Structure formats: structure tokens, C-alpha cells
Amino acid sequence: QINNNNISESLSQVQHVVLVLSGKGGVGKSTITTELALALRHAGKKVGILDVDLCGPSIPRMLNVGRPDVHQCDSGWVPVYTDAQKSLALMSIGFLLDDPDEAVVWRGPKKTALIGQFVSDVAWGELDVLLVDTPPGTSDEHLAVLENLKKHRVDGAVLVTTPQAVSTGDVRREITFCKKTGVRILGIIENMSGFVCPHCSECSNIFSKGGGEELAKLTGSVFLGAVPLDPLLSASMEEGKDFSQTFPESSTFSAINSISQTLLCSLQAS
Amino acid sequence: MADVPTDAPEHCPGTQSEQAGKSSSCEGCPNQKLCASGATKAADPAIAEIGEKLSTVKHKILVLSGKGGVGKSTFSAHLAHALASDATKEVALLDVDICGPSIPRIMGLEGEQVHQSGSGWSPVYVDDNLAVMSIGFLLSSPDDAVIWRGPKKNGMIKQFLRDVDWGELDYLVVDTPPGTSDEHLSIVQYLSSTHVDGAVIITTPQEVSLQDVRKEIRFCQKVKLPIIGVVENMSGFVCPKCQNTSQIFPPTTGGAEQMCADLNLPLLGKVPLDPRIARSCDEGRSFLAEVPDSPATQIYLDIVKSIQDYCSNHVTDEHKAT
Ligand SMILES: Nc1ncnc2c1ncn2[C@@H]1O[C@H](COP(=O)(O)OP(=O)(O)OP(=O)(O)O)[C@@H](O)[C@H]1O
Numbered sequence: 275q276i277n278n279n280n281i282s283e284s285l286s287q288v289q290h291v292v293l294v295l296s297g298k299g300g301v302g303k304s305t306i307t308t309e310l311a312l313a314l315r316h317a318g319k320k321v322g323i324l325d326v327d328l329c330g331p332s333i334p335r336m337l338n339v340g341r342p343d344v345h346q347c348d349s350g351w352v353p354v355y356t357d358a359q360k361s362l363a364l365m366s367i368g369f370l371l372d373d374p375d376e377a378v379v380w381r382g383p384k385k386t387a388l389i390g391q392f393v394s395d396v397a398w399g400e401l402d403v404l405l406v407d408t409p410p411g412t413s414d415e416h417l418a419v420l421e422n423l424k425k426h427r428v429d430g431a432v433l434v435t436t437p438q439a440v441s442t443g444d445v446r447r448e449i450t451f452c453k454k455t456g457v458r459i460l461g462i463i464e465n466m467s468g469f470v471c472p473h474c475s476e477c478s479n480i481f482s483k484g485g486g487e488e489l490a491k492l493t494g495s496v497f498l499g500a501v502p503l504d505p506l507l508s509a510s511m512e513e514g515k516d517f518s519q520t521f522p523e524s525s526t527f528s529a530i531n532s533i534s535q536t537l538l539c540s541l542q543a544s
Numbered sequence: 545m546a547d548v549p550t551d552a553p554e555h556c557p558g559t560q561s562e563q564a565g566k567s568s569s570c571e572g573c574p575n576q577k578l579c580a581s582g583a584t585k586a587a588d589p590a591i592a593e594i595g596e597k598l599s600t601v602k603h604k605i606l607v608l609s610g611k612g613g614v615g616k617s618t619f620s621a622h623l624a625h626a627l628a629s630d631a632t633k634e635v636a637l638l639d640v641d642i643c644g645p646s647i648p649r650i651m652g653l654e655g656e657q658v659h660q661s662g663s664g665w666s667p668v669y670v671d672d673n674l675a676v677m678s679i680g681f682l683l684s685s686p687d688d689a690v691i692w693r694g695p696k697k698n699g700m701i702k703q704f705l706r707d708v709d710w711g712e713l714d715y716l717v718v719d720t721p722p723g724t725s726d727e728h729l730s731i732v733q734y735l736s737s738t739h740v741d742g743a744v745i746i747t748t749p750q751e752v753s754l755q756d757v758r759k760e761i762r763f764c765q766k767v768k769l770p771i772i773g774v775v776e777n778m779s780g781f782v783c784p785k786c787q788n789t790s791q792i793f794p795p796t797t798g799g800a801e802q803m804c805a806d807l808n809l810p811l812l813g814k815v816p817l818d819p820r821i822a823r824s825c826d827e828g829r830s831f832l833a834e835v836p837d838s839p840a841t842q843i844y845l846d847i848v849k850s851i852q853d854y855c856s857n858h859v860t861d862e863h864k865a866t
């Protein structure tokens with residue numbers, strides 16, 4: 275049963291919509307999306323995450339929500355809340371798949387159709403910020419999400435990169451994608467920047483350093499900040515724990531927190 | 545199955561799908577009758593042409609992973625370098641990552657362009673016996689974005705296989721984008737009239753990555769693509785100062801080892817996280833040649849040896865069978 279709800283209705287009480295993009299895979303889009311959402315909630319905001327990565331939805335695991343049954347109400351799919359206060363809502367395309375190990379082997383047109391319906395059919399209710407986690411690249415999913423969200427509003431995109439040139443190269447192409455599709459770039463985040471050895475405190479730049487900031491300068495974009503490569507963060511993601519609760523004193527959390535504050539200010543200013 | 549015409553209605557199910565001519569989006573499409581008749585389900589003639597073209601390629605290896613950023617391109621590049629270190633072998637590396645081609649940079653070929661020759665596009669050569677082809681060679685600037693939907697990407701992959709002048713090859717290594725989508729379906733389908741040795745699956749140790757890789761393995765099984773084995777990349781980081789190992793991407797569910805045991809697949813090796821590998825990639829040089837005495841180099845070479853053995857055993861098996 276498909277809901278004929280129109281998009282402006284399902285997103286009408288959503289203040290800001292932010293896409294999390296990267297041309298490169300595995301740079302931490304889903305991690306950053308999750309952590310930004312947690313940090314924003316920490317700051318008292320109502321946050322939603324829309325996960326449109328059909329082939330590899332990671333957010334359900336990162337937020338430890340398992341595989342809930344999703345329900346429909348009159349105004350569409352009801353998102354899954356991670357807390358009793360309903361301050362963090364998640365809708366993942368993964369929830370609609372039957373078997374978590376089954377490969378979704380779909381060609382573009384089919385993905386476009388599903389995403390179109392999916393984006394317009396979630397009953398988000400009141401949200402301060404909706405973050406949209408995307409798969410890597412600039413293809414069907416991205417165009418479909420944009421086409422549909424734009425009917426309502428898209429504040430802009432946050433681009434995630436790791437410091438090495440192989441990654442910033444892909445993000446340069448993503449910047450062109452944003453320009454061509456008319457999406458404002460809210461800023462660039464450098465993830466996995468520097469690793470501090472837990473044994474001797476030596477900092478190794480495993481994926482080099484500074485590439486994100488350089489790219490921001492080169493392209494005239496805002497640099498939102500750098501998040502270190504932190505094994506505690508990847509372990510936290512694996513277990514679906516709230517890093518902001520478990521390691522509130524870590525420099526990794528303070529980096530994420532300050533990025534979320536900057537982002538929030540720029541959203542409120544616009 | 546590059547079967548969605550460019551002028552198709554928005555939700556065209558594809559001219560060769562079961563739903564062709566029957567789905568609701570087909571209504572009003574001028575080709576609805578044609579599709580519904582089943583006539584369009586005939587195989588794409590390109591498949592036979594590609595079979596013909598690649599009949600001079602002895603071994604074909606696909607490098608796959610469901611997860612992004614696990615090191616497919618890095619591995620593909622090093623596999624190609626290692627195979628080509630035997631000067632008597634002809635090796636080619638094809639990059640079918642249409643939206644995020646990183647092979648040109650990793651192979652030190654950024655800014656190179658393909659040339660048109662009498663018999664098609666000629667690939668770019670790193671060495672006399674190592675050819676490379678990527679959409680990156682067709683772009684005019686590093687900022688150029690390829691914002692293509694599936695059908696257009698499929699067309700490009702078809703051209704790479706059919707219209708590139710590969711010549712006689714011992715090995716064709718194909719690097720793919722993450723996921724299980726158009727690019728993957730297309731490459732498997734276009735190669736369906738040739739013999740593909742199999743796929744090498746790359747993963748990192750943590751569950752967030754393995755959960756996607758399991759899907760990729762299902763995909764291989766679905767399309768009957770043999771799996772040569774699994775490589776675990778970024779497994780443990782050795783601090784250059786104190787030599788202690790840290791698990792940056794912790795194998796919370798037993799890593800690739802456990803997955804391979806569960807799914808009865810060979811684990812080809814575990815490549816450590818070494819910052820020098822990332823640097824070599826950025827600079828477009830072969831890590832194997834730059835740091836020949838590192839543990840990571842030895843592990844790469846062992847993995848390549850297993851792949852070579854797999855390929856040659858496979859050939860003898862086939863000869864025996866016929
Ligand atoms: N700053 C960090 N420190 C340590 N580990 C990290 C960091 N950022 C991400 N990771 C880990 O790296 C892996 C890849 O991250 P993630 O899944 O978020 O990337 P992605 O860009 O969403 O990937 P894909 O392109 O496949 O969707 C995850 O295991 C995650 O926990």
C-alpha cells in the first residue's frame with residue numbers, strides 16, 4: 275500500500291535538510307552522519323537521519339537499532355526512534371529489505387523509483403535538522419534524492435573526505451556535482467586525520483594530513499573541521515554505542531561537537 | 545542488460561526484464577507492445593562482440609567489495625604491478641568506477657588521455673607490458689564530475705570492453721566501484737560469453753564493512769561468478785615509533801577470517817594498514833617497488849602468487865574437462 279502523501283507534507287515541519295556527501299567510499303559519511311546527529315541531539319535538537327544507501331545501509335548498525343519492523347500511519351512510514359524522548363528519528367532503506375545479507379542488485383531506474391517514493395513517504399513530524407546519508411558517488415541515488423527533496427528544501431551539503439589525494443580528488447568531482455545541481459556546499463570535513471598511537475602517543479598521519487583543509491581553500495569552501503582516526507570511535511560504531519556518552523572528554527568528540535555547532539550556526543544564519 | 549533506453553519513461557523496468565512492457569510505467573510508452581512481445585529479451589549483440597574481442601585475453605579477474613574505501617583500487621593497482629613484474633606477461637588494468645575513477649592517480653597517469661587508433665581506443669601504458677584504461681582518461685579536468693545514471697554508465701563499460709584495443713593479454717584486472725549495481729551487473733553480463741577466472745573480494749576487518757561484503761558474496765553466487773578468495777585490508781596498524789599494533793578497524797565479529805570460515809571461502813591474506821601504501825598511491829608509484837622489503841610487500845606478493853596459482857590451475861582443470 276503506497277501512500278499518496280505529498281512531499282511537502284512529510285517534510286513540512288522539518289526546519290533544515292542537510293545532505294552528507296562524498297565522491298569517495300568508506301571515508302566515514304555514515305559515521306559522521308551518526309556522530310553529527312548524536313551531537314546535535316546532545317545540544318537539545320530534534321534530529322532525523324534518512325539513510326538512502328541501498329547497497330550498503332550502515333546507520334541501523336551504527337545506532338544499534340537492529341532490524342525493526344517499520345509501520346505505516348496515515349501520513350507515511352513511521353521512522354524508528356532511538357530514544358523515548360523521540361529526539362533522534364531514523365529511517366533507513368535497509369528497514370524495507372527482507373534479508374540483511376541479501377544483495378540488492380538493482381539497476382538505476384529501479385533505485386530511482388524506490389528512493390523517490392521513500393523520500394516523500396516518511397512521517398518525520400517536527401525536526402530541527404534532517405541529515406541524509408548517501409552512498410558514494412554521483413549517480414542515480416544522488417539525483418533521485420535531490421530531485422525529490424528539492425520539492426521541499428535542501429539547505430545544502432556537507433562533504434566528507436579523508437586527507438589523501440586519492441580521496442580529495444573524488445571530492446573535487448563531488449563539488450562539481452553540487453555546483454551543477456545547485457546545492458549549496460555548507461562545508462568540508464576532513465575525517466581520519468592523524469592517528470595517535472594509544473601505546474606511545476606518537477601521531478601518525480596514516481592517510482596523510484591537511485588534504486581536506488587544502489581542498490576547502492582551493493575551492494573556496496568552508497572548512498568545518500578535522501576528525502582524527504580514533505580506534506575508540508570505530509569500536510563505538512561497531513557496537514552501536516553513543517560516543518558522545520561514552521567518551522565525552524575525548525578530543526574526537528570535541529572535534530565532532532564543534533563541527534556540529536558550526537554547522538548549526540550556518541544553518542540558522544541562512 | 546544495459547537495457548534501459550535513454551529516452552525511456554522514468555521508471556522503465558528495462559527492455560529485457562520480466563516486467564518489460566507490463567509494468568505501470570510502461571503505459572503510454574511507444575515501445576510497450578514491442579517489449580511485451582518478448583522480442584527485446586534477445587541478448588545484446590555486444591555480448592558476442594565482446595566475447596570475440598576478449599578471446600585473446602587469457603585470464604580475467606574482477607576486484608570487488610560491497611563496501612566503499614576498503615582498498616579495491618589500491619589492491620587492483622598492486623595486483624597489476626605485481627603480475628607485470630614478469631616481463632614476459634602482458635597485463636591490463638580496467639577501471640569501471642565511472643563516478644570515482646582513482647586508478648589514473650594511483651598508477652601515476654593523471655592528465656593522460658586515450659588515443660584513437662585504427663582498431664579502437666588505445667589504452668595508456670605504464671610500462672611496455674602494463675596497459676590501463678579508465679574514464680579518468682576521457683575527462684578534461686580533475687574537477688569534471690561524471691553525473692550519469694545507470695544506462696549511460698553501462699554504455700561506457702560496454703565500450704571499454706568492446707572498443708579498446710587490448711591486444712593479446714595474459715591478465716585483465718577489472719577494478720569496480722563499491723556496491724552491487726549497474727556497473728557490476730553490466731561487467732558480469734558483458735563478460736558472460738567469455739571465461740572469467742573469478743573475483744577477488746576486498747574487505748576491512750570490522751563488521752560495518754563485512755556486512756556489506758557478505759552481500760557482495762551473495763551477488764557473486766547469484767550471478768555464478770567464482771570467488772578466488774578474500775583479502776582483508778587495513779588489518780592492524782604498526783606504530784612506526786613503538787612497533788605496537790593497534791586495531792584501527794577492530795575485527796569485532798572475527799574479521800575476514802571468521803567470515804571466510806563461515807562461508808567456506810579462502811582467505812588470501814591480511815594486508816596491514818601502512819601509511820606508506822597510502823602515500824605511494826597518492827604519488828602514483830608502486831609500493832611494491834618503493835618499499836620492497838616491508839612486511840606488507842611480502843604479503844601482497846604472497847596473495848598475488850595465490851591468485852596466479854588459482855588462474856593456472858583453473859586452466860588445467862578446464863583442459864582436463866574438455
Ligand atoms: N574518525 C574515525 N576514526 C576511526 N574510525 C573511523 C573514523 N571514521 C570512520 N571510521 C570507520 O571507518 C569505517 C568506514 O566508515 P563509514 O562506514 O562511515 O564510511 P562511509 O563513507 O559511509 O562508507 P560507504 O561509502 O561504504 O557508505 C567504519 O568502520 C567507521 O567506523
Ligand SMILES: [Mg+2]
Nearest residue numbers: 303304327332
Ligand atoms: Mg555509508
